Amino acid sequence: MNHLLADPWLRFILVVAIKSGVLIFIVITSFAYLMLFERKILAWFQLRLGPIWCGPWGLLQPAADAVKLVLKEDLTPRDADPLIYRFAPAIAVLTSVLAYAAIPFGTFPDGSPVAIANLNVGILYILAAGSLGVYGIALGGWSSQSKWPLLGAIRSTAQMISYELAMGLSIIGVLLLAGTTNLSGITAAQSAHHVWYILPQFVGFLIYFITATAETNRAPFDLPEAETELVAGFHTEYSSLRFGTFFVAEYINMITVSCVATLLFLGGGDGPFLATLPLLSVAWFVLKVMVFLFVLIWMRATLPRLRYDRLMAFGWKVLLPVAVLNLLVTAAIVALVKA
Amino acid sequence: MVVLFWVCAIVLVGTAIAVVGSRQPVHSVVGLIVNFSALAVLFLTLSAEFLAMMQIIIYAGAILVLFLFVIALLTVGNQPIETGEGRLAHQTVPAIAAGVAALGLIAFGVRTAWSQSAASPPADLGTVPAFGTALLTTHVFAFEATAFVLLVAIIGVVLMAGRKEIRF
The missing domain is CATH 1.20.120.1200 (NADH-ubiquinone/plastoquinone oxidoreductase chain 6, subunit NuoJ)
Incomplete structure (x- = not known):
């Protein structure tokens, strides 16, 4: 064991593997309790109690749900493409977990970020992982070889490509202000400027938040799985653990976009009392992420689903031009200030 | 590595x-x-x-x-589309010839580039600032020309796909 640890490459791989394992455990656990959190909050919005029977305050409900899903029969439609049908949920959850390699959750006392990797192109990496996320849905819907999943998958693909564009443009405004694509660099720039970018980039923030909701297929943009018209959308044919895997991917994506919004617009782990206790930054970060998650659930409880043509028109005719305008104005101001 | x-x-x-x-x-x-x-x-x-x-x-x-x-x-459907009558015939020999020719061309290009490359690249090679500076200063003509070609392509597609809706 000692001579193994002496090799720098093996040690590096081992450290990354352990960090990833811990992080994946944390992410999956937070997914489970995010689902309980959502069910409780939705219940209160509708004057219900929500889950109360499994454990105190329903705290064991996620475990009960998991056991139920695992015990169900795993069905594969006769005409399904067997290979892709089996792999699609795995692709969905893999691409959703990928993003966490680059997210800094706070800063250590020595100033280094709490993250697996401190990438120079961190925000681009997260966008890349997100852009691959559509394949889980598209391939899952196509491989089921049945009409509702196919319609759901096609809708979702069209929606995700359309909204990805405005999302990318809304992020560039922040990159111009921070002057870096490194995520911990962006949060450091916000601390250095003494302003969270939600103030100077409020339009960018609104566009990011709307497009992020659409990217994660959350209400009011949950057209790909509109129950009233498409049964359950792209995962209609899926059952048991494979269905659960799609669920995991969707909720992990929700946490990811909340993390990115916190990093780009709310200063990441920035907050009071950091001078005395630097690791408090992780707590501030988690608190801000939870605010975003609450807003996402709040929107689901309050807003009705958009009609599909309205959704596309809104993306292309409102969000995209406003994002371009925001980018141009930001670029002009940054250039003027530098000159 | x-x-x-x-x-x-x-x-x-x-x-x-x-x-x-x-x-x-x-x-x-x-x-x-x-x-x-x-x-x-x-x-x-x-x-x-x-x-x-x-x-x-x-x-x-x-x-x-x-x-x-x-x-x-x-x-x-699950059925492949190219098995029917419409499938192109006599494709194997030209395809192999074209493939070998392309491979030869690439090998020649790589050999030429190899003999001209510097021993060690600059430290900031491939970073966002270095890439952006090169794209918008040294290679700005190629960059703008590509943008123009893409614009022409987009206009062409709109014209061809949207022809039915344009009535004068």
Whole structure:
């Protein structure tokens, strides 16, 4: 064991593997309790109690749900493409977990970020992982070889490509202000400027938040799985653990976009009392992420689903031009200030 | 790094063969996605981090989604489309000839570039600032010319696809 640890490459791989394992455990656990959190909050919005029977305050409900899903029969439609049908949920959850390699959750006392990797192109990496996320849905819907999943998958693909564009443009405004694509660099720039970018980039923030909701297929943009018209959308044919895997991917994506919004617009782990206790930054970060998650659930409880043509028109005719305008104005101001 | 190169190389060649060889168009697209992702990893080993991310965001994430979108719309069934009457005949010999010619051309280009390359690249090679500066100063003509060509292509597509709706 000692001579193994002496090799720098093996040690590096081992450290990354352990960090990833811990992080994946944390992410999956937070997914489970995010689902309980959502069910409780939705219940209160509708004057219900929500889950109360499994454990105190329903705290064991996620475990009960998991056991139920695992015990169900795993069905594969006769005409399904067997290979892709089996792999699609795995692709969905893999691409959703990928993003966490680059997210800094706070800063250590020595100033280094709490993250697996401190990438120079961190925000681009997260966008890349997100852009691959559509394949889980598209391939899952196509491989089921049945009409509702196919319609759901096609809708979702069209929606995700359309909204990805405005999302990318809304992020560039922040990159111009921070002057870096490194995520911990962006949060450091916000601390250095003494302003969270939600103030100077409020339009960018609104566009990011709307497009992020659409990217994660959350209400009011949950057209790909509109129950009233498409049964359950792209995962209609899926059952048991494979269905659960799609669920995991969707909720992990929700946490990811909340993390990115916190990093780009709310200063990441920035907050009071950091001078005395630097690791408090992780707590501030988690608190801000939870605010975003609450807003996402709040929107689901309050807003009705958009009609599909309205959704596309809104993306292309409102969000995209406003994002371009925001980018141009930001670029002009940054250039003027530098000159 | 050498191990990573060989893993990527094997994945690249394997998926490239899968793209050409598979009977099901969607399988070809999946092969191409894996191929482009492996190519991005190869870019990373050459310290071209910005290029690697763009390879995934634009090619693997956007263009291939459109491929999949069109193929899923056109071929809902599991049956491959090229087995019927409309299949092109006598393709093997010209395809092999063209492939060998392209490979020779690439090998010649790589050999020429190899003999001219500097011993060690600058430290900031491939970072976002270095890439952007090169793109918008040294190579700005090629950059703008490409943008113009793409604009022409877009206008052409709109004209051809939207012809039915234009009534004078």
